[in-house]
Amino acid sequence: MNIANFPWLTTIILFPIAASLLLPIIPDKDGKTVRWYSLAVGLIDFALIVYAFCTGYDFSNPDLQLVESYPWVPQLGLNWSVGADGLSMPLILLTGFITTLAILAAWPVTLKPKLFFFLILAMYGGQIAVFAVQDMLLFFLVWELELVPIYFLLSIWGGKKRQYAATKFILYTAGGSLFILLSALTMGFYGDTVTFDMRSLALKDFGLNLQLLLYAGFLIAYAVKLPIIPLHTWLPDAHGEATAPVHMLLAGILLKMGGYALIRMNAQMLPDAHAYVAPVLVVLGVVNIIYAALTSFAQRNLKRKIAYSSISHMGFVLIGIASFTDLGLSGAMLQMVSHGLIGASLFFLVGATYDRTHTLMLDEMGGVGKKMRKIFAMFTTCSMASLALPGMSGFVAELMVFVGFATSDAYNPTFKVIVIFLMAVGVILTPIYLLSMLREIFYGQENEELVSHQALIDAEPREVFIIACLLIPIIGIGFYPKLLTQMYDATTVQLTARLRDSVPTLTADKAVETVSLSAPIIGN
Secondary structure, three states, rough: EEEEEEOOHHHHHHHHHHHHOOHOOOOOOOOHHHHHHHHHHHHHHHHHHHHHHHHOOOOOOOOOOEEEEEEEEEEHOOEEEEOOOOOOOHHHHHHHHHHHHHHOOOOOOOOOOHHHHHHHHHHHHHHHHHHHEEHHHHHHHHHHHHOOOOOOHHHHHHOOOOOHHHHHHHHHHHHHHHHHHHHHHHHHHHOOOOOOHHHHHHOOOOOOOHHHHHHHHHHHHHHHHHHOOOOHHHHHHHHHHHOOHHHHHHHHHHHHHHHHHHHHHHHOOHHHHHHHHHHHHHHHHHHHHHHHHHHHHHHHHHHHHHHHHHHHHHHHHHHHHOOOHHHHHHHHHHHHHHHHHHHHHHHHHHHHHHHHHOOOEHHOOOHHHHOHHHHHHHHHHHHHHHHOOOOOOHHHHHHHHHHHHOOOOOOOHHHHHHHHHHHHHHHHHHHHHHHHHHHHHOOOOOOOOHHOOOOOOOOOOOHHHHHHHHHHHHHHHHHHHHHHHHHHHHHHHHHHHHHHHHOHHHHHHHHHOOOOOOOOOOOO
């Protein structure tokens, strides 16, 4: 077989799903065999992703690579079509990396381990498929596939309010998915030809009014997953009841699906509508940053505090997508990957802290750093990354979004000054609530009641290894961002050029006049 023609993406997607089907027949009494088997599957699939990336992915090519297409249900025009470009390849790598670490983080799971790891592996393939598929109906199917494992992972292994959190999650996300299906069917049947291929759909001449309707439908669906305020309330509840490995999947991968789809569907396929709606995205991004930061500041539950912090950080993604600059869009991509790593590390440490203290309330902690010095050091380092300390990936990502938006010629100076000021306020609020969180958990006098009832043992080697694996790319990207940006620069530059072509004020005679805040970006 010619290795160049090997169906890498199809194998990467289907391998963990097929492997998960063998879990029920594996003889295992105490769960040890199951978790080692699952870890082996995760490592093999991640190795396949890395190999396909190293051998078959060209940084300088902005178009789809590793393309595979097979007829699936030809009567409906449905094809198994997958491919990877600069928008999807970094997130596929992130998915493999985070999921493999999440399997290792699930080592202590003893309740129904076969079912637990079955759901993790099934979701592994489904999440990679979301970033790889190039058929709209297939995209809808795999988008729905990953909802089911998360629902069961929350409802069976969650906290006291797990049923409420799982039901709220499925209602929000499944309800939003209906808009994906309706928009996909409308796009597919529009015009003289029926097709659901994303590249073909991007070439269809949709009228502006129809583009705006389709854009609104997609935006509602992806606003739930990103999440965008006010469709965010499922996330704090889900994080409040989830276990550490599920936290890692939610924060590290699930939220990135919304940002990726917003770029892939809304910006890339509906550029004219994006030119009109972009100011709204900027405003929503600012609301996310400020509102979620203030709400996080007020939370006394550790999981909910970090959950609202995640919502705040995703606001930078919205502003970068709407910046109409190469740097801003590149910063949005970098922020998604950076937050995936940082969010996964923080939530894993929250789980490790809860396993020892058996409380999530900050008022009941205090001084635990005296006995848990390794956890204290790791928690502090990851919090520094979250508050965008220079030398960490979060600093580079947020700085790129800042500069990208500040140098954009698509908005007038007054609007840019207001937005930049509010973004800066959000950046200032972040270290306040994160540093105060560290103080309440680790500093001060020990809570005598907590110490007397709980064994505050320090981090074990497995936990140190997981955090070390996450910190290496966080610090590596912070010092040398090109490690990541070179993967998608060619694609984001091409996409930004197309978006700018949809804005008359940016293309007609290369005009330097900017657009007023009250008027849409597309001219009158």
